[in-house]
Amino acid sequence: MEFRTSKKYVERMGHAAPLAVFRIYFGMMMLAGIIRFWLNGWIEKLYLLPRFHFHYLGFEFVTVPGNWTYALFALCALSATGIMLGYRYRLSASLFFLSFTYIELMDKTTYLNHYYFISLVAFLLIFLPANRYFSIDTLRNPHLNCEFVPRWNIDALRLMLAIVYFYAGLAKLNSEWLFHAQPLRIWLPTQTDIPLLGTLFGEEWMLYAMSWGGAIYDLSIPFLLLYSRTRWFAFGLVVFFHGLTSILFPIGMFPYIMIGSTLLFFSDGFHQKIVNRLAALVRFPAKHLHNGITAPSKTLVPLLLSVFFLFQLLIPFRYLLYPGELFWTEEGYRFSWRVMLMEKAGSATFVLSFPGEEKSIQIDNRAHLTPFQEKQMSTQPDLILEYAHYLRDKYRKPDGRTPQVFVRSHVALNGRKSAPYIDPTIDLASEKPGLHPKKWILPFGHEIQGL
Amino acid sequence: MLRSTKLFIFLCAACILPAGCNDEGIDNSNKDGFNRQELLRTWADSLILPGYTNYLQTLLDLKQSATDFIDKPDTSALRKLRSSWLNSYIAWQYVALYEIGKAESVSLRDFTNTYPTSPANIEKYLANGAPNLELPSTRSEQGFPALDYLINGSAGSDTGIVNRYISEDGLGAYTALLIDRLIDLTTQVRDHWDNGYRNQFMENSGSSASSSVNKIVNDYMFYYERSLRAAKVGIPAGVFSSMPLSDRVEAYYHPAASRTLFMHALQNCIYFFNGTRSVESSAGLAAYLDHLQTIQGGEQLSLLINHQFVVITEKALLLRESFKEQVEKDNQGMLVLFDALQENVVLLKVDMMQALNIKVDFVDADGD
Numbered sequence: 084m085e086f087r088t089s090k091k092y093v094e095r096m097g098h099a100a101p102l103a104v105f106r107i108y109f110g111m112m113m114l115a116g117i118i119r120f121w122l123n124g125w126i127e128k129l130y131l132l133p134r135f136h137f138h139y140l141g142f143e144f145v146t147v148p149g150n151w152t153y154a155l156f157a158l159c160a161l162s163a164t165g166i167m168l169g170y171r172y173r174l175s176a177s178l179f180f181l182s183f184t185y186i187e188l189m190d191k192t193t194y195l196n197h198y199y200f201i202s203l204v205a206f207l208l209i210f211l212p213a214n215r216y217f218s219i220d221t222l223r224n225p226h227l228n229c230e231f232v233p234r235w236n237i238d239a240l241r242l243m244l245a246i247v248y249f250y251a252g253l254a255k256l257n258s259e260w261l262f263h264a265q266p267l268r269i270w271l272p273t274q275t276d277i278p279l280l281g282t283l284f285g286e287e288w289m290l291y292a293m294s295w296g297g298a299i300y301d302l303s304i305p306f307l308l309l310y311s312r313t314r315w316f317a318f319g320l321v322v323f324f325h326g327l328t329s330i331l332f333p334i335g336m337f338p339y340i341m342i343g344s345t346l347l348f349f350s351d352g353f354h355q356k357i358v359n360r361l362a363a364l365v366r367f368p369a370k371h372l373h374n375g376i377t378a379p380s381k382t383l384v385p386l387l388l389s390v391f392f393l394f395q396l397l398i399p400f401r402y403l404l405y406p407g408e409l410f411w412t413e414e415g416y417r418f419s420w421r422v423m424l425m426e427k428a429g430s431a432t433f434v435l436s437f438p439g440e441e442k443s444i445q446i447d448n449r450a451h452l453t454p455f456q457e458k459q460m461s462t463q464p465d466l467i468l469e470y471a472h473y474l475r476d477k478y479r480k481p482d483g484r485t486p487q488v489f490v491r492s493h494v495a496l497n498g499r500k501s502a503p504y505i506d507p508t509i510d511l512a513s514e515k516p517g518l519h520p521k522k523w524i525l526p527f528g529h530e531i532q533g534l
Numbered sequence: 535m536l537r538s539t540k541l542f543i544f545l546c547a548a549c550i551l552p553a554g555c556n557d558e559g560i561d562n563s564n565k566d567g568f569n570r571q572e573l574l575r576t577w578a579d580s581l582i583l584p585g586y587t588n589y590l591q592t593l594l595d596l597k598q599s600a601t602d603f604i605d606k607p608d609t610s611a612l613r614k615l616r617s618s619w620l621n622s623y624i625a626w627q628y629v630a631l632y633e634i635g636k637a638e639s640v641s642l643r644d645f646t647n648t649y650p651t652s653p654a655n656i657e658k659y660l661a662n663g664a665p666n667l668e669l670p671s672t673r674s675e676q677g678f679p680a681l682d683y684l685i686n687g688s689a690g691s692d693t694g695i696v697n698r699y700i701s702e703d704g705l706g707a708y709t710a711l712l713i714d715r716l717i718d719l720t721t722q723v724r725d726h727w728d729n730g731y732r733n734q735f736m737e738n739s740g741s742s743a744s745s746s747v748n749k750i751v752n753d754y755m756f757y758y759e760r761s762l763r764a765a766k767v768g769i770p771a772g773v774f775s776s777m778p779l780s781d782r783v784e785a786y787y788h789p790a791a792s793r794t795l796f797m798h799a800l801q802n803c804i805y806f807f808n809g810t811r812s813v814e815s816s817a818g819l820a821a822y823l824d825h826l827q828t829i830q831g832g833e834q835l836s837l838l839i840n841h842q843f844v845v846i847t848e849k850a851l852l853l854r855e856s857f858k859e860q861v862e863k864d865n866q867g868m869l870v871l872f873d874a875l876q877e878n879v880v881l882l883k884v885d886m887m888q889a890l891n892i893k894v895d896f897v898d899a900d901g902d
Contacts, residue, residue: 196902269891270891272826276739333900333901334900422902426891428883429884430879432876442772447774458893493880494884498889500885
């Protein structure tokens with residue numbers, strides 16, 4: 084019985100327009116994003132200037148290819164254009180996924196949930212028939228052209244969005260966010276020069292209203308978007324919420340990507356109208372838009388995507404496997420849609436000593452790291468460890484002896500007074516990187532309740 | 535269709551328009567009750583502008599003393615020149631941290647006080663003529679450290695120095711050139727403040743990364759960490775190297791001045807933090823911190839930081855006048871001072887920056 088329902092679900096058809104509209108919008112935003120990144124000088128600043136880059140576990144082979152980095156970004160922009168136009172789509176989507184993900188893997192310093200989201204969507208797009216409608220591919224190969232596609236293709240993207248929102252909402256269900264209005268209590272009062280709302284940011288009730296509102300928004304928005312009666316209302320909320328965050332915080336293109344993506348929840352008819360408009364604009368032959376053909380259903384892809392989503396649902400909960408406070412240790416913090424959850428600042432001073440030698444050397448971090456890298460490193464234990472290992476190797480003596488590496492570090496979390504962070508007596512040079520709990524992180528000393 | 539398109543465009547516009555004009559906040563009346571513009575005005579009017587005016591005056595005095603000495607070199611004129619040099623060097627400590635506006639664009643700090651200087655290069659210039667001092671590569675052969683070498687270290691004794699100034703035209707010419715360059719740079723910076731930059735500085739009172747408060751607090755942090763903690767104390771004490779480097783002290787050829795210069799630089803860091811030269815009234819970052827009160831539990835952050843400044847002052851006063859001698863005879867005292875300075879790095883850079891919601895990175899990259 085269950086098998087039959089899921090089989091029936093897989094065979095349900097929908098119009099291809101939503102997929103095409105999403106493809107175009109996504110490609111366009113990615114292209115704009117890459118250009119913006121380039122023009123801001125961030126390729127140089129974030130990838131070419133640093134002497135050292137932080138790696139992801141298992142991806143140590145990913146390195147910055149010198150001036151070829153520009154070519155990498157160009158490839159990324161080109162493949163984004165391919166996605167937008169639906170030109171050699173599968174190749175474009177694959178190249179975009181690979182180049183974008185490679186860029187993200189080049190330096191862990193720049194990790195952002197938004198970028199992770201882009202990588203995941205790009206991965207999904209490789210397997211979705213988003214080029215079978217209103218694309219250059221259909222003009223080149225008319226037999227590709229289909230007006231209808233299996234419904235699950237669109238639902239996969241909706242599910243991805245819903246996971247991002249819902250999990251971001253779950254992550255807010257903790258005592259810091261709900262009962263102390265942190266970290267908004269730190270962020271908002273200095274934002275009082277924003278027109279209209281700004282005058283309220285000094286008010287206690289406003290901090291709680293924003294915190295609770297944000298949590299409720301994240302948890303409910305996928306459902307409000309799903310039901311046609313609340314959809315326009317939900318979309319209004321989406322625009323308001325992301326508009327507000329884009330004013331308050333430096334989050335670049337992300338709000339606009341999300342606003343556009345939520346259009347996925349709108350009806351087939353809505354998307355057909357958009358396609359018709361655009362088609363008229365670019366003089367796309369109308370006969371290709373109404374051929375009545377249905378794309379062949381696939382069985383392997385839904386299976387693959389099910390596994391993909393199972394992982395998506397589980398990965399954010401991996402933090403439960405670690406002792407200690409998640410916000411403090413950050414073990415299992417990334418890849419979990421924990422956005423804007425904490426304000427953390429730190430300072431880390433590294434001291435190198437050679438056994439048998441009395442004099443130890445303190446490291447000037449600026450000689451090795453950019454200010455941005457130093458800042459990110461100071462509050463994240465895995466970066467502290469990788470940097471310690473880099474220093475160990477850098478200061479290896481000609482006779483092969485390596486120094487012991489100790490760190491004196493302090494971290495302040497969500498407005499608490501700064502406290503010692505890493506055990507200063509532990510020689511980090513001999514600690515192994517990995518997913519195992521890091522015993523050399525000092526205890527937090529406070530309790531944060533909730534998820 | 536039409537209706538929904540219009541609604542969409544309206545909503546997009548609604549969210550983009552405010553975003554477009556938020557970068558440089560114009561509204562200065564912060565509802566959190568703290569007037570950042572007033573904070574900036576305090577810094578500008580009670581510390582920065584008087585600091586430059588005073589510094590420029592000492593430079594003019596220095597020029598006079600130098601002219602007198604070059605015209606008629608003798609040991610008493612040399613002593614007078616030396617004391618003018620030290621006065622000017624001290625006055626410099628009160629403006630050194632404001633690497634903002636014109637000072638930033640002309641690299642005032644690098645051209646004024648990059649040490650150690652290079653005697654070999656200077657001797658080359660004395661023999662072959664001075665280079666273009668606007669080249670960044672010449673920054674350690676100009677400013678106070680180069681003058682230090684010329685008037686304190688170019689010969690083994692005062693008589694020896696006087697004799698060199700008598701017999702070699704190059705010394706007098708180069709001395710005058712260096713002083714004129716300092717005057718020129720400082721005049722540019724001071725005039726820029728006088729002709730509009732003061733208002734620009736005050737009006738940019740928003741909270742974006744490029745706002746005056748964020749920028750100057752980052753400058754402050756940079757100065758405190760790099761110039762005060764590392765250059766004046768840590769590097770000579772050998773904190774960052776395998777052995778102490780007593781030749782890296784400030785005013786190496788007149789090392790008796792090194793602690794004095796440090797004390798004045800520290801003093802200005804304390805003034806900047808409290809926004810004023812008088813201890814009683816509280817403006818500056820201390821007042822801003824007291825106002826925001828974002829640190830939960832424990833003592834007031836401004837008190838902790840000011841207390842640590844007192845500790846630093848006490849540790850420094852235990853040291854010899856000459857940091858060179860201190861490093862060579864009893865480096866432990868230097869290390870103690872360094873650790874005391876470091877403790878305030880944590881309070882300023884971690885706790886204060888978090889409370890003020892100022893990012894330390896100067897990178898305008900996207901966040902989550």
